[in-house]
Amino acid sequence: MPTTVSTAAPVDLAAALRRDDLRRAATPLPVLAGEEVRARVDRGREYLRSVLADNDRPVYGAKTGFGALVGFAGRAQEADQCDNTLAHLGAGQGPDLPADITRAALLVRTWSLARGVSGVSWHVVDGLAAMFATTFVPAVPRYGSVGASGDLIPLAYAAQALRGRGHAYVDGERLPAAQALDRAGLVPLILDGRDALALVNGTSLTTAATGLALDSVRAAHRALGDLTCLLADILGSDPGFLDARLITAYGHAGATDVAERMRAVIAGTVPSGARPLQEPYSIRCAPQLLGAAEDALRYVDGVVAADLGGVSDNPLFFPGEDLVAHGGNFFGQPAAYAADVLAMVTASLGNLAERQLDLLVDPTRNTGLPPMLAAGPGRQHGLQGVQLATTALVAEIRRAVLPASTQSLPTNLHNQDVVPFGTQAALRAYDSAELLRLLCGSLALGLRQAVHVGGRQPTAAACAALFDTLADAIAPVDPDRPLDADVRLAADLVTGTRS
Template identity: 55%
Template sequence: MVVVRACRVLRFPGRLTPSDLEAAAEPVRVEIGEQALRGIRDCRAYVDEVVASGRPVYGATTGYGSLVGYHPRPDPAEQSQGLVDFLATGQGEALPPAVVRAMLLARTWSLAQGRSGVPPSVVSALVDALATPLAPVVPEYGSVGASGDLTPLAHAVAALMGRGEMFVGATRLPASVALERAGLAPLTLAGRDGLALVNGTSLTSAAAGLAGARALRSVAAGLALSALLAEVLGAGHEFTSERLLRAAGHRGGIDAAGYLRERLRGATPSGRRPLQEPYSLRCVPQLAGAVLGAARQATEVVTTDLNGVSDNPLFFPGEGEVVHGGNFFSQPVAFAADLLSIVLTQLANLAERQLDLLMDPHRSNGLPASLAAEPGRQHGLTGVQITATAIVVAMRRAVTPAAMQSIPTNQHNQDVVPLGTQAALSAYEQARKLRWVQGSLAVALRQAVHLGGREPGSAAGSELLARLAERVDPVDPDRPLDVDVRRAAGVLDELPTAPLAG
């Protein structure tokens, strides 16, 4: 049997946040309020009434996509099943289970708003799955972010029906076996259930939401590392001046400088550094502040999307309306996700240059070259720097915007597409890579102090250095450091972000 641990409770109606998406990596309990359940039931009854009247309803009385002018199968259940079948064509590596579970949570939130015409049993099936550790196996490629994330969601729906595969932790099992072990009955479809389940941008908004949450932690990590770098080098703190940043006027920069000042409280400059530091230190409030502002803006767009209804058509029983349109088109999130990819890459540029500053004895107040305990006999963090550089280059290459890479498909039914899914998954991947670059800088700072760099005088810097020292030993003699970089990244994940949430 699948063991379910204690889980977070999410209540609908309520505002879904990127933090909730992260929580869904583990079992979560979603509670749907009675009024919302009534709305779901009423909408389903209205859909049945409209279809019975002979009124045309896309996907219920018609074929799908470019075949809208053709008649559907007489049996609505077979029509729904056929939709899942012909869309389950994804290719590539399986998406991380945390992303897939976040996608299911986002789809639950959309359907629970009672505009899609599914019965409560469909919403309950998603809720029940989220309360377990299960995650459908969903291939990476298949969506252009228009008409919803059709193919990824079709694979997820198929798994909930007992077809395909599911992850239970790191184990990959036939979906039927995983459902049985979790005590879940396979999902059954009727009416337009299949279309309602796949016709939304839930993967796009979920992946972008996870990237947005990660971006906030990355800003906190970048600022904390910059403050520690200033202490290790003995740099002055003038670059964090509140008056300076308020004169510029950008809220992100003001908040970033405030975060730096708080972390530098108690620190004392050495007086031995140049009047003006390199931009990789002097301009941190401006750079990280711009990242912070952009991340906040992008996350606001994504959060709006998470709490909207993504489907077509939408049903409004109280007004007696069926409205056909394009609420499956992921353009807002596509732009937001591309912005996240860009700003995350600039944080990686900053961390890599700060790492280089520490490695160069001519700019580091005489720290040993390459942070080696015995330069020449040992090579310190040479390999770490080369790998960090390679990761930054990979991030730069991946940052090409996706949101305007439109290409027609589906016999020109989808003649302009936003490619939001690829934009969102790229942002999610950029966030993952940035952790490694910032982890590399963290290892370098720990090594710099070991080799004679100034001990931090601030409480925040001392605490961060102590936590790094607990997980990363000094490099003397040389040893493989791949695991150390990931351990250091884990320390950075634990830094406080509340002052930056905005």
């Protein structure tokens, strides 16, 4: 029997796949594969059978070897051709991927196969759909994909686990895959060569990791707009840097929209008159920086939406046109660019959060609050450790921001002579997004502490509500205590997400 019964709203494979479905796939989730889906999958499968019966029609991966060995015949038996597809791809290394990435990747893969143009067996789609109602997660190593010809190596580990080979998790416990399937109430998938190739020959892992990273960065982006308003309110800044006429004259749609939202958050604030005419850029230019980030994130939104709505596989089968189309729809270049952009946005947002916290703990710039926001400087150290950690987090994000999409290396006997490295870009963006979330939590904790050590209570209603949320959950730092858990809690509160 399945280990968990879900009451979540189902994902219908006949409908569009949404970005929030990726996040929801981390926990048991009903996935519906109804008659409409079955009809088109069966039609594609029947067409494949007719093509395979024609000895004069080549079909990559069903009748041939793989990659650079396409010029050689594959194995004669379908079951053997499945092993021919998957066995050599068991070359991944490194720690297992997080469960949310692996399950999201399989949801993207399932939706692509459900379009009916991959020629897979119906029981493959049906079996994948059944998996999502359980806590089953294939154990997939992090390293091995170049984001072209599909995420071959990681998806091969997933396919093998679904066959009962390798390892998998159930309820968070790592087990031999056959034992995990049995505990989850799942039947091992039986695959032929085409089924196996279709499972691995798409960039679903790249798409999933990019989509999950995008959700996290978007949450942090919204949080930083709110926290900037709270910072300005606590310090007593004049909100004129958000003036609608000023921002409209700037001419950028993202800045216009971000500033409009920030004006709603800071509405009602009363300037203290104690701040300089022009605030440091980390406050004054925040709508321009956050606005540019918004413009860039909208580009990433579009790429992820296109990936979620497209078919990533090779070859594709079109029965109505009697066409077997061999090409490169497994090439993850769009997501590679998008994930690289996401990494750059993350670095800029992380820098903003760190600079705002630095301003807040500095008595020469924070309108006279004690250094490091310590309740008793010298006897206590307030946010000093947190501020040190934010420096390290920003450095880590910066170290990882080198674009992966420009690092192409030829491989596979020059069959894959250009590759996008989208998987590397996406996983790096996912990791950096979590560090950004912690930077938001660090800033939020500083703002909570600032009021305790003499900063004014927020005067804008929305800022006051945000502060109260933080203050109700997090005690002042007085006396000193370890603050690692408080940073994580603050990050949860202001981003609305958990790591």
